[in-house]
Amino acid sequence: xxxxxxxxxxxxxxxxxxxxxxxxxxxxxxxxxxxxxxxxxxxxxxxxxxxxxxxxxxxxxxxxxxxxxxxxxxxxxxxxxxxxxxxxxxxxxxxxxxxxxxxxxxxxxxxxxxxxxxxxxxxxxxxxxxxxxxxxxxxx
Amino acid sequence: xxxxxxxxxxxxxxxxxxxxxxxxxxxxxxxxxxxxxxxxxxxxxxxxxxxxxxxxxxxxxxxxxxxxxxxxxxxxxxxxxxxxxxxxxxxxxxxxxxxxxxxxxxxxxxxxxxxxxxxxxxxxxxxxxxxxxxxxxxxxxxxxxxxxxxxxxxxxxxxxxxxxxxxxxxxxxxxxxxxxxxxxxxxxxxxxxxxxxxxxxxxxxxx
Numbered sequence: 001x002x003x004x005x006x007x008x009x010x011x012x013x014x015x016x017x018x019x020x021x022x023x024x025x026x027x028x029x030x031x032x033x034x035x036x037x038x039x040x041x042x043x044x045x046x047x048x049x050x051x052x053x054x055x056x057x058x059x060x061x062x063x064x065x066x067x068x069x070x071x072x073x074x075x076x077x078x079x080x081x082x083x084x085x086x087x088x089x090x091x092x093x094x095x096x097x098x099x100x101x102x103x104x105x106x107x108x109x110x111x112x113x114x115x116x117x118x119x120x121x122x123x124x125x126x127x128x129x130x131x132x133x134x135x136x137x138x139x140x
Numbered sequence: 141x142x143x144x145x146x147x148x149x150x151x152x153x154x155x156x157x158x159x160x161x162x163x164x165x166x167x168x169x170x171x172x173x174x175x176x177x178x179x180x181x182x183x184x185x186x187x188x189x190x191x192x193x194x195x196x197x198x199x200x201x202x203x204x205x206x207x208x209x210x211x212x213x214x215x216x217x218x219x220x221x222x223x224x225x226x227x228x229x230x231x232x233x234x235x236x237x238x239x240x241x242x243x244x245x246x247x248x249x250x251x252x253x254x255x256x257x258x259x260x261x262x263x264x265x266x267x268x269x270x271x272x273x274x275x276x277x278x279x280x281x282x283x284x285x286x287x288x289x290x291x292x293x294x295x296x297x298x299x300x301x302x303x304x305x306x307x308x309x310x311x312x313x314x315x316x317x318x319x320x321x322x323x324x325x326x327x328x329x330x331x332x333x334x335x336x337x338x339x340x341x342x343x344x345x346x347x
Contacts, residue, residue: 015176067164069177086167089223139332140164140229 010079011070019065019138022058026131029055030124037124045115049108052123056101059127059134060084063094066137077102087137094133097126141299143261145179146232147225149300154181154189156225159198159212163219163226168202168209179259198222229259232298233332236269239294240335243287248272248310249342251331256301258330266304267295270327272336275310317343 033051036044060080064071067087072080081102085095104123108115115123142148147156157178162169169177175186190210193199200213212219224231233252240250254268255261269291277284288305295303306323308316316324324343331339 067177068167069169069173083167086165088164088166089227091166136230137164139233140227 010074012073014065019062022062026055026058042114045120049115049120049123052127053105055127056130059130062134063137101126142263143256143265144259146228158189159222160226162212170207249336250334253331268304270306
């Protein structure tokens with residue numbers, strides 16, 4: 001299907017095939033994030049967290065495509081959280097997880113500062129939960 | 141049980157497909173969107189089903205000209221039943237995981253694959269599982285055999301479908317990777333992990 005934006009341009013239409021593609025992306029991002037996180041260096045904190053954020057975004061897309069037929073397309077991750085929150089059951093917890101994860105995005109992707117080890121560990125954990133949630137939604 | 145639309149055992153008409161979509165979200169959806177998300181039913185058939193469900197009070201309609209938007213009425217006395225139906229595949233996976241977790245000889249790996257995993261089979265589809273027997277447990281081991289029989293019996297009782305179990309020896313995994321038979325492609329593409337080492341890890345590469 002074509003990747004059509006919806007009328008408000010803040011989301012795009014998508015389907016179950018798109019959901020599977022984004023879930024595969026999420027799983028791969030998470031796999032690499034975990035690999036990088038296993039390195040004992042400060043740089044690995046930002047890179048692992050940045051990859052975890054990308055995995056979380058892909059997982060959110062996957063769940064939303066399957067349950068809602070659309071996903072957020074804007075840079076504002078509050079929109080993506082709002083979409084996740086509309087999935088039942090489980091969307092509320094997933095959205096809360098996503099918001100905490102997205103809060104690390106700028107620091108991980110663009111900042112001159114390093115993400116703390118605690119934040120990196122938290123990001124990987126939250127992302128794992130988001131990927132599990134997306135997987136479960138796709139299996140419904 | 142129709143493995144692609146498990147809820148159809150209880151709700152066989154398009155109404156069932158519509159309700160399962162609406163149970164998955166609190167977002168008001170157009171009839172066209174419901175038809176796109178539903179496993180079957182034309183836009184016209186879905187529209188008729190929505191009308192019938194609105195008249196029953198189980199679905200709420202709000203006008204947003206030129207469209208109408210629909211949501212499940214979560215306060216309706218039948219809503220919990222719909223919510224249960226919408227998660228019937230999840231229930232099957234939960235039961236299988238629970239059953240494998242109680243095995244006295246745990247499998248190295250167990251997964252669901254084939255049409256049930258893809259949700260594209262029908263009433264007559266087998267429920268295919270790939271079960272890896274630990275090295276050191278003989279294929280003729282009585283306890284192992286009982287475990288396989290028990291899970292096959294349970295699947296039949298839960299779904300009305302026969303289980304198709306591949307009982308695979310751990311020590312043969314390397315040869316399977318080398319020979320790359322068609323079943324390996326099916327596993328990599330569709331398998332849903334149920335117990336033991338995840339399939340990706342077991343096969344040494346991601347799907």
